[in-house]
Amino acid sequence: MSTHPVRIFAIASLASVALLGAAHAQTSDDAIRRLEAKIDALAKENASLRSRLTKVEAAPRAARPQQEQGYIGPIGNVSTGPTPQQVNAAREAYAADMAVKYAAPAPVIPSYNWTGFYVGGHVGYGWGETGATPTGIVGLLVDPFTTDNDSWFAGVTFGYNYQAGRIVLGFEGEWSWSDISGSSNTNFLFGLVPGATVTGTYQNNWMFTSATRLGVAFDTLLIYGKAGVAWANNDYSVSASIPVIGFNYASTVSETEIGWLIGGGIEWAFAGNWTMKVEGTYADFGQKNRTFDGIPIAGLLTLPVNADIESHISTVKFGINYRFGDFGKTPVVARY
DSSP states (O other): OOOOHHHHHHHHHHHHHHHHHHHHHHHHHHHHHHHHHHHHHHHHHHHHHHHHHHHHHHSOGGGHHHHTSOOBOTTSOBOSSOOHHHHHHHHHHHHHHHHHHOOOOOOOEEEEOOOEEEEEEEEEEEEEEEEEEEETTHHHHBOOEEEEEEEEEEEEEEEEEEEETTEEEEEEEEEEEEOOEEEEEEOBGGGOSTTOEEEEEEEEEEEEEEEEEEEEEETTEEEEEEEEEEEEEEEEEEEEEEGGGTEEEEEEEEEEEEEEEEEEEEEEEEETTEEEEEEEEEEEEEEEEEEEEEEEETTTEEEEEEEEEEEEEEEEEEEEEEEOSSOSEEEEOOOO
């Protein structure tokens, strides 16, 4: 059975069209897949560059040259050097890093300067003891006794400080009017004579101290100790009475005594050149033999009256001082 030529041509034409269509479809699919692969590669490169830039910005400057030695290309090949985009990104990151790392020098910090002369006033409270031990013949008739002394005092202050760093070294003098006093009774004639009494009295009239101060300054606060010499003008009085025979006796010895002084305190600059302080001191004047008026006996002879006397004074005071000149806040070199 023979086939018609026209039918054969038509069948052949349709087969060719089908084959061409299949080939074209296959070619379009390949092109789409290649385009998608390139898009994925570009996306990966973009993500890699973003990650690279983040690391460059976060890493120390010394480590950046190592991080910028190479990059991953779009096809996965390793480049021998940074791309222009990486170089620009590194420069921008370095410039931003320099702007952050640079800091202006710290400002100069003002600190209180304690150097200079000053004057002021003070008021305080003092207390202490005076012990008396009669000597000689009187010592056989009168028992030893002790007076407890206390009262207020007030006076003036002057001095000079020199500051080096935190250390403050200075001299200070103080004069105080004082009413520190006390009295005590003791046995006379062994207590065998009714009404026979002996009374001893202590009175401090004034004190003057001259001391070296050494302290540590914490800006407007100064903590210090002091040591030096103290002078005290004291009245020592003794009186005796024997009513049954009408005997009365009284004598006073006034002495300016010298002793040693120690103490310490805290001073605060509360308003420019004005400072206030709280201070405690202890002054010891040792033991000395004092001679009182003698006791006349029948107008024929005089019985000497002597006693070993020792005394000490403790004080606590509050004071306000004023410093001359510009000795308030002054600049010091700040520490970095």
